[in-house]
Amino acid sequence: MTNVAVIGTGYVGLVTGVVLSEIGHTVTCIDIDEKKVEMMKQGKSPIYEPGLDELLVKNISKNRLYFTTNHKEAFANSEIVLIAVGTPQSESGAADLQYIKQAAKDIAHNVTNDTVVVVKSTVPIGTNDLVENIIQENLVANVKVDVVSNPEFLREGHAIHDTFHGDRIAIGAESKEAGDKVEELFAPLNVPIVRTNRRSAEMIKYAANAFLAVKISYINQIANLCEQLGADVDAVADGIGMDHRIGRAFLNAGLGYGGSCFPKDTEALAYLARENEVDLSIVEAAILANHRQSEMFTKKIIDKFQGNIEGKTLAILGVAFKPNTDDIREAPSLKIISSLLKQGAKVKVFDPVVKDLGYINPSIEYCDSVSDCITDVDATLLVTEWQEFIDCDWEALIKYPKVPLLLDGRNALSIERLSIFGWDIDRIGIVPKLK
Ligand SMILES: NC(=O)c1ccc[n+]([C@@H]2O[C@H](COP(=O)([O-])OP(=O)(O)OC[C@H]3O[C@@H](n4cnc5c(N)ncnc54)[C@H](O)[C@@H]3O)[C@@H](O)[C@H]2O)c1
Numbered sequence: 286m287t288n289v290a291v292i293g294t295g296y297v298g299l300v301t302g303v304v305l306s307e308i309g310h311t312v313t314c315i316d317i318d319e320k321k322v323e324m325m326k327q328g329k330s331p332i333y334e335p336g337l338d339e340l341l342v343k344n345i346s347k348n349r350l351y352f353t354t355n356h357k358e359a360f361a362n363s364e365i366v367l368i369a370v371g372t373p374q375s376e377s378g379a380a381d382l383q384y385i386k387q388a389a390k391d392i393a394h395n396v397t398n399d400t401v402v403v404v405k406s407t408v409p410i411g412t413n414d415l416v417e418n419i420i421q422e423n424l425v426a427n428v429k430v431d432v433v434s435n436p437e438f439l440r441e442g443h444a445i446h447d448t449f450h451g452d453r454i455a456i457g458a459e460s461k462e463a464g465d466k467v468e469e470l471f472a473p474l475n476v477p478i479v480r481t482n483r484r485s486a487e488m489i490k491y492a493a494n495a496f497l498a499v500k501i502s503y504i505n506q507i508a509n510l511c512e513q514l515g516a517d518v519d520a521v522a523d524g525i526g527m528d529h530r531i532g533r534a535f536l537n538a539g540l541g542y543g544g545s546c547f548p549k550d551t552e553a554l555a556y557l558a559r560e561n562e563v564d565l566s567i568v569e570a571a572i573l574a575n576h577r578q579s580e581m582f583t584k585k586i587i588d589k590f591q592g593n594i595e596g597k598t599l600a601i602l603g604v605a606f607k608p609n610t611d612d613i614r615e616a617p618s619l620k621i622i623s624s625l626l627k628q629g630a631k632v633k634v635f636d637p638v639v640k641d642l643g644y645i646n647p648s649i650e651y652c653d654s655v656s657d658c659i660t661d662v663d664a665t666l667l668v669t670e671w672q673e674f675i676d677c678d679w680e681a682l683i684k685y686p687k688v689p690l691l692l693d694g695r696n697a698l699s700i701e702r703l704s705i706f707g708w709d710i711d712r713i714g715i716v717p718k719l720k
């Protein structure tokens with residue numbers, strides 16, 4: 286078993302650290318955020334992720350999982366150091382590498398053993414070379430450091446499950462020995478391994494995310510055409526998804542993708558292509574289609590009120606960018622809410638987990654339940670398909686709103702069932718009744 290240090294305890298770092306400790310390694314997680322570290326030391330996860338708290342508590346008590354803000358302390362016995370810091374989008378669209386560069390310096394200044402550095406963060410092609418250079422230039426101790434690319438593919442809300450049951454683990458190494466060490470680290474997970482060089486591993490991550498984003502934008506555009514032509518996009522997605530060459534996954538039409546990954550990673554890949562004068566118009570088109578999709582959803586609701594929603598009260602069900610997470614980074618809900626507010630609507634919101642939109646707007650009314658949120662509203666907008674919303678007693682809820690108009694932005698509710706209860710329900714890419 287290996288002594289491991291993990292830099293950054295966000296969705297990726299914390300989940301990876303906890304899972305590595307669960308499979309028997311001794312793991313020290315480092316974060317610069319003292320509040321987070323204090324919470325984690327007490328066995329409390331600073332992020333909402335199903336199953337995480339239990340594993341956190343269990344492995345702390347087994348003395349396999351530690352937390353610190355001190356890099357030197359964390360690296361003292363570590364043979365492998367994972368970098369899992371953020372790579373947010375900068376103004377140009379490129380990935381902002383400031384946290385990666387700092388983590389590389391932290392390693393160079395503090396390691397005292399031969400170390401394999403594993404870059405887990407999603408980084409532009411060539412960044413592992415940069416990390417290696419920064420470490421070599423700043424290295425204090427006389428030790429050997431190898432850098433291995435190991436991009437992460439977990440989904441928020443399923444992070445623990447995905448780490449134990451991933452489709453693959455990509456390892457990009459220039460040194461066979463260092464690559465083997467990383468392969469050994471993950472061996473108990475029994476997940477298929479792809480071995481390649483560093484640049485290919487970095488590209489696998491961006492190419493995978495962009496492909497999935499293209500798939501979503503494609504079905505969303507097909508949905509819009511279905512809506513005009515009287516076809517049902519859900520049936521179309523089922524029909525094309527049964528072709529195993531296409532697959533049904535990521536063909537759920539809706540109001541577009543959000544989150545901390547697809548928006549920034551498609552932008553970063555498109556930026557890389559532009560920088561290298563390579564045509565990647567397919568990804569540019571997916572980005573544009575995604576922006577338009579949430580705008581179209583907002584327009585749809587405005588059209589329901591003949592172009593004027595001033596003074597109308599609208600209920601927003603769901604704020605998180607998708608169910609089972611508290612993450613609101615690039616959540617479509619934020620764009621939709623701010624656009625509705627700009628048009629003069631009153632907005633009530635309810636999310637089972639997110640209780641704060643990250644910005645202050647005194648006119649937003651935060652509610653404690655679905656019934657509270659839809660009381661006296663002129664329309665209800667389902668923005669995140671939490672299971673709790675799907676399982677609601679929609680028959681009992683019909684008495685709460687002023688107008689029983691329901692726009693399902695995630696095609697999660699049954700038109701047939703809800704119509705029987707009196708809901709006037711509209712979905713994406715489906716015409717409720719043919720004219
Ligand atoms: N969120 C996901 O589902 C997901 C999935 C796969 C890959 N990724 C990629 O993984 C990376 C991390 O994503 P995330 O969502 O976990 O990030 P995050 O922003 O949630 O967490 C990053 C953490 O790193 C800490 N940090 C920054 N600099 C540090 C330093 N020098 N030393 C110690 N701690 C430091 C921050 O305080 C923060 O807690 C990104 O590149 C992202 O694109 C994310």
Ligand SMILES: O=c1ccn([C@@H]2O[C@H](COP(=O)(O)OP(=O)(O)O[C@H]3O[C@H](CO)[C@@H](O)[C@H](O)[C@H]3O)[C@@H](O)[C@H]2O)c(=O)[nH]1
Binds near residue numbers: 441550
């Ligand atoms: O058919 C679909 C599937 C997803 N989405 C939307 O796409 C976004 C992303 O969803 P998902 O992929 O489930 O969530 P993430 O946690 O962002 O995970 C993605 O981004 C991570 C960070 O790079 C990767 O590790 C994962 O493999 C990749 O799925 C969300 O807004 C979803 O609502 C759709 O609109 N339709």
